[in-house]
Amino acid sequence: METEVIQIDEHNIDEASKKSLQRAGQIIRDGGLVAFPTETVYGLGGDALNPDSSRKIYAAKGRPSDNPLIVHVADFEDLETIVKEVPDSARKLAKAFWPGPLTMIMNKNDRVPYETTGGLDTVAIRMPNNEIALELIRQSGGFIAAPSANTSGRPSPTVARYCIEDLSGKIEMILDGGQVGIGLESTIVDLTSDVPMILRPGYITLDMLKEILGEVEVDRTIIDSNSGAKPKAPGMKYRHYAPKGQLTIIQGEQSKVVEYINRKAKEAAAEGKKVGVIGTDATKALYDADVIKSVGNRQDERTIAHELFKVLREFDDENIDVMFSESFDDSGIGQAIMNRLLKAAGHNVIIL
Numbered sequence: 421m422e423t424e425v426i427q428i429d430e431h432n433i434d435e436a437s438k439k440s441l442q443r444a445g446q447i448i449r450d451g452g453l454v455a456f457p458t459e460t461v462y463g464l465g466g467d468a469l470n471p472d473s474s475r476k477i478y479a480a481k482g483r484p485s486d487n488p489l490i491v492h493v494a495d496f497e498d499l500e501t502i503v504k505e506v507p508d509s510a511r512k513l514a515k516a517f518w519p520g521p522l523t524m525i526m527n528k529n530d531r532v533p534y535e536t537t538g539g540l541d542t543v544a545i546r547m548p549n550n551e552i553a554l555e556l557i558r559q560s561g562g563f564i565a566a567p568s569a570n571t572s573g574r575p576s577p578t579v580a581r582y583c584i585e586d587l588s589g590k591i592e593m594i595l596d597g598g599q600v601g602i603g604l605e606s607t608i609v610d611l612t613s614d615v616p617m618i619l620r621p622g623y624i625t626l627d628m629l630k631e632i633l634g635e636v637e638v639d640r641t642i643i644d645s646n647s648g649a650k651p652k653a654p655g656m657k658y659r660h661y662a663p664k665g666q667l668t669i670i671q672g673e674q675s676k677v678v679e680y681i682n683r684k685a686k687e688a689a690a691e692g693k694k695v696g697v698i699g700t701d702a703t704k705a706l707y708d709a710d711v712i713k714s715v716g717n718r719q720d721e722r723t724i725a726h727e728l729f730k731v732l733r734e735f736d737d738e739n740i741d742v743m744f745s746e747s748f749d750d751s752g753i754g755q756a757i758m759n760r761l762l763k764a765a766g767h768n769v770i771i772l
């Protein structure tokens with residue numbers, strides 16, 4: 421299959437772009453797949469109410485079919501037509517955070533096929549905050565099932581280049597809307613339990629949810645790698661976000677971390693390995709290795725969220741064998757950053 425790549429500027433959707441979005445919508449209505457930008461990461465979209473489309477999404481990604489897909493909507497009224505009932509909490513959260521990087525889990529009705537929910541009676545729903553995504557959803561009939569647009573297990577794409585790398589030849593179209601704004605996947609909150617529970621941390625933090633709902637719990641498996649418990653979001657049990665090389669996170673006082681990483685980088689280089697380091701704006705100049713990248717600025721963690729997946733993919737582009745990363749504070753958005761980084765490293769952490 422030939423994959424068409426079309427560039428669209430989110431902030432200037434002209435007549436030609438509108439026509440492209442109509443065509444993209446028709447592809448999805450006809451059961452095909454289109455990758456598109458959202459504010460979190462790129463999504464791989466198909467008709468959420470068509471079981472064949474969901475099957476195709478799993479096949480294109482190589483994703484296990486028990487790992488449910490998030491359904492994207494553009495209008496709150498549409499949500500009401502695919503769930504058993506809309507909890508009060510969902511109305512409050514939508515008012516506060518939609519369109520935005522928050523996914524809510526509710527009890528599904530019969531319109532949503534089990535192929536989309538990985539066999540579950542619940543469905544995850546989100547309204548993305550990106551004009552290209554919203555227009556595509558409307559043009560597609562209202563419901564797009566979309567996981568991240570990467571090969572299962574690899575870091576999620578935050579630029580179209582990596583969707584093309586993973587999915588070219590496997591899907592009908594890729595909409596290139598430039599680099600996404602946030603860079604990490606949505607926060608997932610389960611509203612079917614007595615107390616709402618965060619199943620995946622993201623840009624919308626625990627404190628932000630508590631401010632709207634009062635009591636909110638966090639699935640312990642998100643942060644505690646040794647609990648042995650099964651994550652409540654089926655997808656969180658899989659190895660994820662992983663670069664091709666081996667990544668180790670080094671935790672400790674800054675000067676010790678720099679010294680340790682430089683020593684280990686030298687040892688690995690002596691064994692003939694190509695070494696990469698993930699530092700920050702403040703520490704980048706202190707490292708000595710083949711490729712050194714800053715992931716952002718600790719004073720503004722949004723910069724780190726924005727760059728993390730891109731940096732991991734860039735190390736793959738440069739065939740890096742061994743990577744060392746600094747560790748980050750795990751409160752606020754940092755919880756999402758560390759959740760992704762720990763998974764990318766297979767929970768390989770050295771504490772100094």
Ligand code: AMP
Pocket residue numbers: 487488489490525537540542543544566567568605608619620652653654655656
């Ligand atoms: P991705 O599509 O790559 O953003 O991943 C979607 C995540 O949402 C996975 O970790 C899924 O396990 C999780 N998810 C989707 N639907 C549900 C659901 N009904 N219950 C629990 N987790 C879900």
Ligand code: MG
Pocket residue numbers: 567568576
């Ligand atoms: Mg994903």
